[in-house]
Amino acid sequence: MPPAVPVTGTGAANARTRDVPSRAFVALVAVYFVASLAHFAHNAEYISIYPNMPAWLTREKVYLAWLAVTGVGVAGLGLVRSGLHALGLALVSAYGALGVDGLGHYTLALCSAHTLATNATILFEVASGFTLMLVAAVAATRRATAR
DSSP states (O other), rough: OOOSEEEEOGGGTTSOOOOOEEHHHHHHHHHHHHHHHHHHHHHHHHHGGGGGGTTTTOOHHHHHHHHHHHHHHHHHHHHHHOOOOOHHHHHHHHHHHHHHHHGHHHHHHGGGGSOOOHHHHHHHHHHHHHHHHHHHHHHHHHHHHHH
């Protein structure tokens, strides 16, 4: 049976090392990180052309929001690496779920009201975030049931 968690370095043979997330898992987190950064940077730099965005939302606030969202993912990866897999995977899953929030743009205006670049960054973030959310949640579930 394959490992229940996308983590390497577990088991008695590796007791002296910390658990390290698998390369594939880290790659998936990295893809979502890039997608999230691309979308938030596009939001921040072109906030004036996003349809129906609230007037209080500024370039600086968009970047601060991205830092907060990214902090969830960094904390999750750190916890997984420290051996707190359930909590870490839950945070990584939540980090991915935050990407699905990009669909909120379509509650403000239809796809056709957004530019191609806007739609591309939204959909890239949503797709990669949703995938990360599912992979981390499945990994946490498999790890819990393997015990």
